[in-house]
Amino acid sequence: MPENIETILRDECGLVKDRLIIVGVSGGPDSLCLMETLRLAGYSILVAHFDHQLRMESGQDARMVEKTAARLMLGCIIDGTDVRTYADQEKLSLEEAARNLRYRFMFNLARERNAQAVAVGHTADDQVETVLMHFLRGSAINGLKGMSHRSIIKSFDANIPIVRPLLNMWREETVVYCASNGLRPHYDSSNDSLNFQRNRIRHLLIPNLESYNPKFREAILRMSQSLKGDYVFLMETLETAWRATVTSVDDESVAFDAHLLASHSIGLQRNLIKHAMYTLLPGLEVNFAVLERATKLINDSVASARVDLKGGVRMFRESNRIYICTQDAELPFHIWPQLTSAVSVPVMIPGQADLAGGWKFTCERWRIPALAQEQAERNEDQFQVWLDVDTLPASLELRIRHQGDHFAPLGMDGHLQKLSDFFVNEKMPQRAREHWPLLCMGDTIIWVPGYRPAHPYRLTDLTRNVIYFSVARPLEKIR
Secondary structure, eight states: OOTTHHHIIIIISOOOTTSOEEEEOOSSHHHHHHHHHHHHTTOOEEEEEEEOOOSTTHHHHHHHHHHHHHHTTOEEEEEEOOHHHHHHHHTOOHHHHHHHHHHHHHHHHHHHTTOSEEEOOOOHHHHHHHHHHHHHHTOOHHHHTOOOSEEOOTTTOSSSOEEOTTTTSOHHHHHHHHHHTTOOOOOOGGGGOTTSHHHHIIIIIHHHHHTTOTTHHHHHHHHHHHHHHHHHHHHHHHHHHHHHHEEEEOSSEEEEEHHHHHHSOHHHHHHHHHHHHHHHSTTOOOOHHHHHHHHHHHHOTTSOSEEEEETTEEEEEETTEEEEEOTTOOOOOTTSOOOSSSSOEEEOSSEEEEOGGGOEEEEEEESOHHHHHHHHHHOOOTTEEEEEGGGSOSOEEEEOOOTTOEEOBTTSTTOOEEHHHHHHHTTOOHHHHTTOOEEEETTEEEEOTTSOBBGGGSOOTTOOOEEEEEEEOOOOOOO
16 A cells, blocks of 8 residues: 555545545455555445446345445445446447446435545556557547546536545555455456457557556556646646636537637647537547537638537537537527517617617717717727717617618718628628617618618718717626
């Protein structure tokens, strides 16, 4: 047993001695070593054994674990189910099905008993095998760093951690520990079956690679430990970029500021997209090809404005937003000014009107035309405009678009174009068009907030009376 095991339990695993720990015990040397280590260190533990029912002798294993726990005066809970049937029903591999059911059992038990953590007996050998499995899948640093002493698996529980105190011990060390402490592990014949990828890595790949480097396992373990430090640095950088770039997050969507997202390096873009996908669907496998499709949309002006990523998650560009969202996500409308009703809203001068999502329309008279002209020339906010009072009709209203609407945009010398064509040319988000507020007099459109006023109502050198209109954005909440 490592001399610093108490430090690992306290600092790396974050465990305290006055709260229960659920300990997964299969009956093999690794899990028995973990159980005894925690018991001798004075931690409160409950033994949990899950019978996968994949072998004829699995029932005997369960009884052996129960007897060992009873001899050591430890509580023990036994459960199990037919993993093979579950795997067939859910179309999963046996390995994945067994893991899902085993972890579901232990985390359900942890919630019922208000446990501080679920502890499992993963060793340094398991770490090396896990890193190699991720390498064969083409994983990035998140996979190559391997497992951590303490982590959260959101697909099982968002608050209760899983801890792995033995990650620095080799498997042969746990065998010696059990022998020294009077524990008799059972032999699981399924560990020899080459039907499982982990066993092929353990019995075929690693011995082959050790012929090139006799200390291959130690080299892989050192690499994973080094990459853990690099991963912490990456996550700190990612968190800073996330706060700066993400404009909104909910259970169904993540919205990015498109310009800020594009300003980051390709590597950081990939990690932001991956983090967004994990936020929506924890545990989703995100490969390099998925991230390449995403970065193409971000950086290629001729790329499609929408792309399907994986697992029903889609990505699309909308004005200066890039969304990562689930298939049935109800995306927010509050990022634009919207009228909630088809009924027009009279405009009083001066006055204001409330729009959907906290937006406000206001108008007021300006007494100094020269100042208005100067402000209009310097203005970069398309949600405010200064217009010539004497050219405006006597009464104004806010309304949504009508069938057959035409508009004479500023800069087109009074020439009319279909409003629908104007929306397309200006790349107004399609979802926003139906209820976009228009400043009008009957069929005449005076101003399209956020875009342009009509040419006939612009300020000129002859302007003597000015009205200022604005549509104010609500403060955006970033999570």
